[in-house]
Amino acid sequence: MNVMKVLRKKVRDNMYAWGLLVALIVFWEAAVKLMDLPKYFLPAPTAIAQKIAANIPLLAFNTWVTLYEVLLGFALGMLIGIPLAILIVYVPVLEKSVYSILVSANAIPKVALAPILVVWLGFGLAPKLVVAFLICFFPIVVNTVIGMKSITPEMIKLAKILGATSQQQFFKFRLPKALPSIFGGLKIGVTLAVVGAIVGEYVAAEKGLGYVQMIFAGNLDTAMVFSVLVILSVMSVVLFNVVAFIETLVVKGNTEEVSECDTAQ
Amino acid sequence: MEISAKGLSCEAQNVCKIYTTKQGSTMALSEDSLYVQAGEFVSIVGPSGCGKTTLLNIMCGLLPASDGTVLIDGKAIHGPYTDIGYVFQQDVLLGWRTVFENVILPIEIKKLRPVEEYHQRAKDLLEMVGLKGFEHKYPGELSGGMRQRVSICRALLCSPPLLFMDEPFGALDALTREQMNIDLLDIWSKNQNTVLFVTHSIDEAVILSDRVIIMSNRPGKIIKDIKIDLPRPRTLHMKGSDRFVEYVTEIRDIFNEYGVLRDEKNQGKV
Ligand SMILES: Nc1ncnc2c1ncn2[C@@H]1O[C@H](COP(=O)(O)OP(=O)(O)OP(=O)(O)O)[C@@H](O)[C@H]1O
Numbered sequence: 001m002n003v004m005k006v007l008r009k010k011v012r013d014n015m016y017a018w019g020l021l022v023a024l025i026v027f028w029e030a031a032v033k034l035m036d037l038p039k040y041f042l043p044a045p046t047a048i049a050q051k052i053a054a055n056i057p058l059l060a061f062n063t064w065v066t067l068y069e070v071l072l073g074f075a076l077g078m079l080i081g082i083p084l085a086i087l088i089v090y091v092p093v094l095e096k097s098v099y100s101i102l103v104s105a106n107a108i109p110k111v112a113l114a115p116i117l118v119v120w121l122g123f124g125l126a127p128k129l130v131v132a133f134l135i136c137f138f139p140i141v142v143n144t145v146i147g148m149k150s151i152t153p154e155m156i157k158l159a160k161i162l163g164a165t166s167q168q169q170f171f172k173f174r175l176p177k178a179l180p181s182i183f184g185g186l187k188i189g190v191t192l193a194v195v196g197a198i199v200g201e202y203v204a205a206e207k208g209l210g211y212v213q214m215i216f217a218g219n220l221d222t223a224m225v226f227s228v229l230v231i232l233s234v235m236s237v238v239l240f241n242v243v244a245f246i247e248t249l250v251v252k253g254n255t256e257e258v259s260e261c262d263t264a265q
Numbered sequence: 266m267e268i269s270a271k272g273l274s275c276e277a278q279n280v281c282k283i284y285t286t287k288q289g290s291t292m293a294l295s296e297d298s299l300y301v302q303a304g305e306f307v308s309i310v311g312p313s314g315c316g317k318t319t320l321l322n323i324m325c326g327l328l329p330a331s332d333g334t335v336l337i338d339g340k341a342i343h344g345p346y347t348d349i350g351y352v353f354q355q356d357v358l359l360g361w362r363t364v365f366e367n368v369i370l371p372i373e374i375k376k377l378r379p380v381e382e383y384h385q386r387a388k389d390l391l392e393m394v395g396l397k398g399f400e401h402k403y404p405g406e407l408s409g410g411m412r413q414r415v416s417i418c419r420a421l422l423c424s425p426p427l428l429f430m431d432e433p434f435g436a437l438d439a440l441t442r443e444q445m446n447i448d449l450l451d452i453w454s455k456n457q458n459t460v461l462f463v464t465h466s467i468d469e470a471v472i473l474s475d476r477v478i479i480m481s482n483r484p485g486k487i488i489k490d491i492k493i494d495l496p497r498p499r500t501l502h503m504k505g506s507d508r509f510v511e512y513v514t515e516i517r518d519i520f521n522e523y524g525v526l527r528d529e530k531n532q533g534k535v
């Protein structure tokens with residue numbers, strides 16, 4: 001019953017957005033037909049849909065390749081980023097050294113590293129994985145550090161007067177307080193990982209959705225390029241929502257501050 | 266479950282506190298001494314910012330004193346004394362835990378058994394403060410006064426021998442506040458614990474306490490220690506009695522004398 005309620009609310013909240021989207025697609029279709037635009041310039045939505053339907057095996061295979069790179073890069077970003085952030089919060093020297101450098105290094109456009117990574121790591125999985133990792137690593141670290149530091153002096157006093165061990169302080173106070181912020185970082189990170197993997201494929205690859213796009217763009221098969229774009233968008237949205245769904249399972253209550261910020265902005 | 270070890274004595278000897286920040290240092294307490302007997306109910310009143318919270322934090326070891334010693338049950342303490350219930354000035358509830366989960370936090374941290382009895386006690390306490398039915402709500406869904414009551418339940422859960430309360434009823438309406446006063450006295454007389462109670466309300470201090478400690482403006486200095494000789498058990502009716510009114514007037518006059526309160530004569534000048 002609760003699930004139905006949530007779903008119905010979701011549909012109701014997003015009704016206007018969906019309506020607008022459908023309207024835009026209809027307009028796009030009509031515009032292409034009426035203006036008789038060449039297919040290599042702008043394919044109609046129906047043409048894109050047909051293209052996808054006709055190339056399912058090819059697209060499925062390459063989707064899997066890209067998804068694999070994204071997931072590995074993202075997993076690496078989490079496995080290295082979160083523990084590193086925790087270390088940074090607990091070891092002041094690391095905050096002054098590693099964290100300051102990290103924050104400045106965040107200004108480097110990570111995608112511009114892709115050509116160098118290809119030189120170093122070759123044409124295989126490695127450079128894509130590393131770009132995906134690098135690009136999602138920063139928001140994960142920064143948000144985890146912010147979350148871990150968001151514990152208030154009053155909460156620390158409460159922990160101390162209850163006699164909490166440092167382990168309990170971590171698991172019962174710091175970590176749960178940090179979770180909303182950590183998930184904020186993960187949601188940004190997972191969509192950025194998609195960007196990273198594709199850029200890696202643009203630079204040098206023999207498979208993957210980025211590679212497919214480059215090949216078909218060269219052949220002026222614009223419908224195919226759009227098909228890949230659609231798939232990539234769906235991939236990003238789905239990954240984001242998976243993380244958001246896990247967040248709703250893990251993060252309890254605690255929404256008061258978050259929603260206050262939302263409405264204030 | 267041990268209901269109530271009896272109260273413990275608690276003493277501050279010549280404590281000073283100087284806060285040092287980038288902007289400079291603040292003298293929050295200067296040379297204060299306070300002895301609270303085992304089982305005594307002592308209130309501290311004083312103007313905002315005079316160091317009441319600081320004194321409480323020092324007397325339970327949460328904050329190191331810049332100088333002086335703190336003794337609990339006659340023994341000097343050098344870190345947080347954990348066998349205590351402390352109601353903080355802000356409610357400090359954990360937003361990711363339900364009301365009930367917040368109340369049972371102490372037994373989870375201290376690994377106390379048997380769990381079922383403490384759970385029952387948590388439910389009883391919540392019912393006493395009028396929060397029956399809110400056990401499974403999150404703090405974000407409660408009003409300020411409700412949150413403060415939850416934090417009171419948390420402090421009372423283990424029937425601690427020492428109970429520190431820092432303006433616990435500040436967020437409550439007058440009626441709920443009086444009811445909570447009665448309930449607190451009831452718990453105190455059953456548990457016979459030692460209570461150190463900070464309040465802004467002179468009435469509340471007098472009706473609850475054995476002694477009222479008066480502090481002056483910063484740097485916080487204990488300027489008077491008044492014994493309240495009203496009979497126990499106290500009732501709200503006593504607020505109409507001559508003795509009660511005399512005590513309240515006496516405390517007002519002291520604040521007046523030290524320039525904390527200004528009466529009509531001075532108001533015109535502002
Ligand atoms: N962490 C801190 N760092 C620096 N100064 C502090 C700190 N905490 C308190 N102070 C200063 O110490 C003085 C006493 O503060 P304290 O919180 O003990 O006052 P209080 O009597 O509890 O006031 P209130 O009734 O408003 O709660 C204040 O002037 C305040 O500016």
Ligand SMILES: [Mg+2]
Pocket residue numbers: 317318319354431
């Ligand atoms: Mg205070």
